[in-house]
Amino acid sequence: MSVGRLSVRKDWESERKTVQGIKCRIHSSNRRLGVRHSTFESLCLGRSSQSIASGFLRFWDSLNFKKDREFVGITVLFLDEKVNSVIHGFTPVGRANHYMPSLKADSIVKVDRFEVARCSSMYKITDHPFLIRFISLTIIDEVITDAPEINLQSRLDCSTISK
Numbered sequence: 214m215s216v217g218r219l220s221v222r223k224d225w226e227s228e229r230k231t232v233q234g235i236k237c238r239i240h241s242s243n244r245r246l247g248v249r250h251s252t253f254e255s256l257c258l259g260r261s262s263q264s265i266a267s268g269f270l271r272f273w274d275s276l277n278f279k280k281d282r283e284f285v286g287i288t289v290l291f292l293d294e295k296v297n298s299v300i301h302g303f304t305p306v307g308r309a310n311h312y313m314p315s316l317k318a319d320s321i322v323k324v325d326r327f328e329v330a331r332c333s334s335m336y337k338i339t340d341h342p343f344l345i346r347f348i349s350l351t352i353i354d355e356v357i358t359d360a361p362e363i364n365l366q367s368r369l370d371c372s373t374i375s376k
Contacts, residue, residue, distance in 0.1 A: 253293040253300045256343055260328045265345070266356055267300075268292035269322045275303070284309075288338070289316065291324075291345070299339045302327075304347035315353035326350040 251263050270290040277283040287309050289302040302324075304312050315322070328346040336344075347353075 253291075253298050253341060253343075256300075256329045256345075258329050258331065258343070260326075260348060260350075262326060263329070264323060264325045265291065265293075266321065266323045267294075269316070269318060269320050270299070271318045272316045287312065287316070290339070291322075298341070300341040300343060300345060301332075301338050302345035302347065304351075308347055308349065308351075312347055312351070312353060315355075317355060321356045323354050323356050325352040325354075 251265055253265070253267075256263060256265070268291065270292050272287050272289040274284055275286045275288045277285050284306055286303055286305040289304075291300050291302060292298070293300070324345065326348070327350075328348050329343050330346055332339075332342060332344040
């Protein structure tokens with residue numbers, strides 16, 4: 214096992230992390246062999262080596278209507294293992310082309326190395342208080358084996374998407 218992998222494993226095994234003064238707990242019951250990840254409720258604010266494995270529901274172009282519908286990025290919706298737990302993500306225009314090939318609706322994906330930020334009420338589209346921002350280090354991979362059980366059909370029942 215390489216030193217890099219060892220340090221990442223050590224980070225995942227730590228029981229508590231403090232990011233920007235907020236204590237977070239990574240629940241060992243949410244770790245599966247092959248796909249280590251956090252649930253949405255255990256996400257910590259800031260940039261880190263967190264991972265989520267979630268259902269990728271859908272995505273759409275984000276437009277600035279005040280600037281003649283200028284394209285500003287891509288908004289995505291993720292579904293957690295817990296039914297009706299939805300969080301949204303955003304990638305800015307500068308990284309949109311890079312991530313576009315990884316965006317496949319109705320798939321299960323693992324997202325690594327992203328930023329978690331508080332969601333502004335102006336842009337809030339789910340009930341979750343945070344959003345996931347794709348940064349230059351973010352990696353998105355479709356999970357083929359050892360995926361967490363996520364019922365993508367439950368998206369039809371999701372009451373957490375703001376109207």
